[in-house]
Amino acid sequence: AKQAGLDYLVFADTFAQLTPEKWNALKEDCKKASIDDFRAIPGYEIQTESGDRWIAAYYGGFPAASILTPDGKSIKVGQSDSFFFSTCGSGFVAPFDLTHNPTPTAALSTFSALGCMTYEKGKLHSEALQDYLHDVQLMDYTVPAAIDLMDSPADIKTFCQRAYNQIGAGSLAEVESEFRHPSRMANWTVTSGPRILDWRGVNMSRNTAGESIFPGTERWRVRLQTESDVDLKEVAVYDGMTRIRRYLPQGKTFSVEIDGLHDQQRALVAVVTDSRGRQAISGFQIALDLIxxxxxxxxxxxxxxxxxxxxxxxxxxxxxxxxxxxxxxxxxxxxxxxxxxxxxxxxxxxxxxxxxxxxxxxxxxxxxxxxxxxxxxxxxxxxxxxxxxxxxxxxxxxxxxxxxxxxxxxxxxxxxxxxxxxxxxxxxxxxxxxxxxxxxxxxxxxxxxxxxxxxxxxxxxxxxxxxxxxxxxxxxxxxxxxxxxxxxxxxxxxxxxxxxxxxxxxxxxxxxxxxxxxxxxxxxxxxxxxxxxxxxxxxxxxxxxxxxxxxxxxxxxxxxxxxxxxxxxxxxxxxxxxxxxxxxxxxxxxxxxxxxxxxxxxxxMGLAGKPAYDVQVSSGKLKSTVLYLELEAQDGGASFAISRANLPIPLPIKVHGVNANWSTGIWDEDAKALIPCGTLDGAAIASLDTREKPQNLFVGNIIVCDQRDAVVTLLPEGNNRWKVQLQNPTDKPMTVAVRTPKAIKAFRIKKTVEVPAGGQVEITE
CATH class of the missing domain: 2.70.98 (Beta-galactosidase; Chain A, domain 5)
Known part of the structure; x- marks a missing residue:
């Protein structure tokens, strides 16, 4: 394994043939084989009572009989939590071969990783990127894993021709600790060729002690750097199961900084594909607002x-x-x-x-x-x-x-x-x-x-x-x-x-x-x-x-x-x-x-007639005041004046007809302040505290353009300066005319720029 370039290897026995004595012997053998620049990690493949395949790698004891089926060979129904916590000490536990398991991956729990790629006998047996993305969008803090089942030392010589795991750690001692006491293992990467050299987030957690408006806290950033030994073909960034960026690199290396607003919670994963169809899958980056x-x-x-x-x-x-x-x-x-x-x-x-x-x-x-x-x-x-x-x-x-x-x-x-x-x-x-x-x-x-x-x-x-x-x-x-x-x-x-x-x-x-x-x-x-x-x-x-x-x-x-x-x-x-x-x-x-x-x-709240507030819409169209204040967007959003009202909760607001590719938010015309907000089903989702004073607001896309597929992000730079990041996810170049909606009068942006296919440009106003 060392000669092949591996820093660690999991020795996964077959649990159905394992005894407590053999498990202790395996752990001792792994301890003896571990040296300063290599770690041998004990583990085993085990099945659930329903026939799902799992890999466990940890340093604890043998599963108790109460956790296992009567024949002692599988995890009993309802005991996966005891297996994960009591037996494995919350160590490395990964369901794998996900496309062939009888239980849907969405029903699985009590694990720390998901086997996105499974290899047997040197061939790809199961690929489950969508299962991993679905689990990440739940905010499950799960990492991707490649499970390559090798039966002989000869297989190790060719491991890099298949998929393997990269762990971002400062030392092998830290790698070992990931199996002993995982820190939700965000620095794991799966690759079958391309390498993700950098995947980090900046200001991913917005903590304002409950304050909604706090200038300078609205933005987050992720940095991605990747390379391959052949030309890169595509770099995609997903928010859960939704692709939010798509780049078309030129050459063997690529790096990018992606800026976003704390408009809604995001679970970001990068997927890199090279010209040979090989992939790298990153761990997660979570952007959230503690409000x-x-x-x-x-x-x-x-x-x-x-x-x-x-x-x-x-x-x-x-x-x-x-x-x-x-x-x-x-x-x-x-x-x-x-x-x-x-x-x-x-x-x-x-x-x-x-x-x-x-x-x-x-x-x-x-x-x-x-x-x-x-x-x-x-x-x-x-x-x-x-x-x-x-x-x-x-x-x-x-x-x-x-x-x-x-x-x-x-x-x-x-x-x-x-x-x-x-x-x-x-x-x-x-x-x-x-x-x-x-x-x-x-x-x-x-x-x-x-x-x-x-x-x-x-x-x-x-x-x-x-x-x-x-x-x-x-x-x-x-x-x-x-x-x-x-x-x-x-x-x-x-x-x-x-x-x-x-x-x-x-x-x-x-x-x-x-x-x-x-x-x-x-x-x-x-x-x-x-x-x-x-x-x-x-x-x-x-x-x-x-x-x-x-x-x-x-x-x-x-x-x-x-x-x-x-x-x-x-x-x-x-x-x-x-x-x-x-x-x-x-x-x-x-x-x-x-x-x-x-x-x-x-x-x-308008459930039995007129609500307790008055609203005057100056752009857009009023749709309903039953529970939500619902409006239809015009030129990206809706502008309205709303009276003071003593409501039981902050007034929920929906503005339909916005583009989720373009930044959405509340523009407070009185305070001259931006409050980012997210989207759902083509509507901006916001709410408003109506208890203190009347307000004049715009809600919707705070930046618009003439290309619906373009990704346009408006970013406050301070001192009334703004940056616009534009990304073209298509295969053809775009000429993009970008501007602020007419209803926002406190500042103006109006530019026309060329964005290459799969490229990204920035403008500052």
Whole structure:
């Protein structure tokens, strides 16, 4: 290995043939073979009970029998966390051969690396760049790894003809420590030819102690330097699974500095390809704003979202702005905190609980006359996505298109790490989104729940079970007698205004847009939901009543208010899409039973008529004031004057029709200040504190051009100077006319420049 140019080598035995004695002997042999300029690292290949292949390399003990299957040869279902933490000490654990494993990579957790390339018998057996990019976009802090299974010393002589790992470390002792106690191993690179010589970030974490406007903190930068022994063909930089830069180098070397704004959280990966088709894949660089951001737990299973704000005394406060989301299975949800953080820490509960238990089940259910899905015995496997994370909103997403074959085992198994066989859903696929907004420290907590169900086959809905299509349910806590009631509120003309319904009443009826259901009072805060766009059919149950089918998540004796689609007996054709939006809310602690905070949200946020603020739009078009202030962009964005208003949360803003390739932000015309903001689905995502004064703002693309494919970044340089970085990701040269929108009058930029194919230029004004 030394003669071939390797600094270290993992000696991976076959675990099925390994004993504790042989493991200790292997570790001793590796210790003896390790010298000043070479490290031999002990490890083994092991399979899960489902047949997934893993590589583990560490210095600890042999797995306990309780972690293994009865034959002692594989990791038992639900024990991958014990294997990762207890056995391997959070060392190097990497699923590999990802394209052939029975379990989808998105369902895997408790690892530190992913095998992007797997070689067997000298040939590429599995390539999984997209799996790695998906995991990185979750903010999972996972590194890429090349797994080259070599059976003899002769194979080592040709290792550089395949893929191998490069670790950025100051010494071999540091390399060894990466296997003993990984530091989330960001300096790993996989290469089958090109070499990444430099991949570093500057000012990647924006920490302003909760201040939104802090000049000089808006920018981040990454530097990339790469080379190959043949001409380079392409250098791509990804933000998660989205390519945001594409360069076409000339020659064998390439270097670039990429500047960006702290507009939204980014997970950056560089992928270098040379003229022979060989690739280098970098580790991650994360750009985030500590005002609100997303990260993953060290078990790589669930999110741990975080936010920093200032309280009324100027102290910096840390709180959890959004509920944790899991990879494997759809969890119940609750709006994130908005007050000083305190947790009820329970044994074996990851991260403890915020001061309001998870109360909203969002598992969809379709009950047909002949076929149903989502009912008791069904458990979906969830693919977790991170479509947007930033200082104004955290958006968490779950795709449901697979179901566990053994739903009962999945239902009562571990809350996570369900590495079990799956199959496609039978009746529908679903995509669910949960948006947690930036909050005031002592205000109510709001979470927008959006769903899309796509029917896969014709189904006639039950005419006895209502709602036959259930979007979710709100659960009571039967142990607390004072909480076993709820109030249904609608517009003044609605016949159920203010009517109290008790949990044994088996109430059912339509909840119109603007109506809400609340449960309270409760020492830790009231809870409930609002109908937004369409009526919701709601029903209350105690146990499954006659003709009632509960969904798969709740099959215990408990109280529920179900909500769904009010169309019994209807036939849904294959391809039918059902879209819905519901606003979840958790009120303040010790809130009284008069639902004052729910009324505040309903009347001030435009859920039941005009909102509490006035807005005058001078450019762009007003689309809606229901929850969001929604506008349509004109010349890159929308300009408007907005009055002072006492709203329960900072006003969420969406400006549709922006270009995600061009910088987006809020331009405060009064303060002459730029606040970068991100995008989602072609809309700028922002929010606004309306409590103090009227404001004049522009929201949208703060720089525009005449080439939609061009990447244009506007960067403040200080002293009212600006830099524009333009990148051409196409195969043809571009003539780009770049300018500021007409609505921004405080400064002007207007230039026409030539940008080579796959090139980058900068201008300064």
């Amino acid at each position: 609100m951001y997303r990260t993953m737990c060290s078990d790589h299973q669930n999110t741990i979202n975080c936010a920093f704000a200032k309280d009324k005394d100027g102290n910096r406060v840390m709180y959890g702005p959004a509920w944790l989301q899991e990879k494997t299975r759809l969890r119940n949800t609750v709006p994130g905190q908005s007050s000083e953080s305190f947790y009820i820490i329970a044994p074996l509960v990851d991260g403890g609980y915020p001061p309001n238990i998870p109360f909203m089940n969002c598992t969809p259910t379709v009950v047909g006359k002949e076929i149903s899905e989502g009912v008791i015995g069904d458990v979906f496997m969830s693919r977790m996505n991170n479509p947007h994370a930033g200082r104004f909103a955290l958006v968490q997403e779950n795709e449901l298109n697979l179901r566990f074959i053994d739903g009962k085992a999945a239902r009562w198994g571990s809350c996570s790490r369900l590495i079990m066989p799956v199959e496609p859903t039978r009746l529908f696929d679903a995509r669910l989104r949960f948006t947690d907004f930036l909050k005031y420290l002592d205000g109510p907590r709001l979470q927008l729940f959006e769903g899309i169900l796509k029917v896969k086959r014709d189904v006639t809905l039950s005419d006895t079970v209502r709602p036959a299509v259930t979007f979710g349910d709100l659960a009571f806590i039967p142990m607390e007698s004072f909480n076993n009631q709820f109030t249904v509120i609608g517009p003044p003309s609605w016949f159920l205004t203010g009517k109290a319904c008790y949990y044994r009443s088996d109430f059912s009826g339509l909840l119109p847009p603007g109506g809400y259901v609340s449960i309270g009072p409760h020492a830790l805060g009231s809870r409930g939901f609002f109908a937004l766009d369409n009526p919701l059919y709601i029903s209350s149950d105690f146990k499954p009543g006659p003709g009632r089918v509960w969904n798969g998540c709740y099959d215990l004796e408990d109280n529920h208010i179900n909500f769904g689609m009010p169309e019994p007996g209807k036939t849904l054709k294959a391809g039918t899409e059902i879209r819905y939006r519901v606003l979840f809310m958790a009120g303040g602690r010790f809130e009284t039973s008069d639902s004052a905070q729910f009324e505040w949200v309903r009347t001030s």
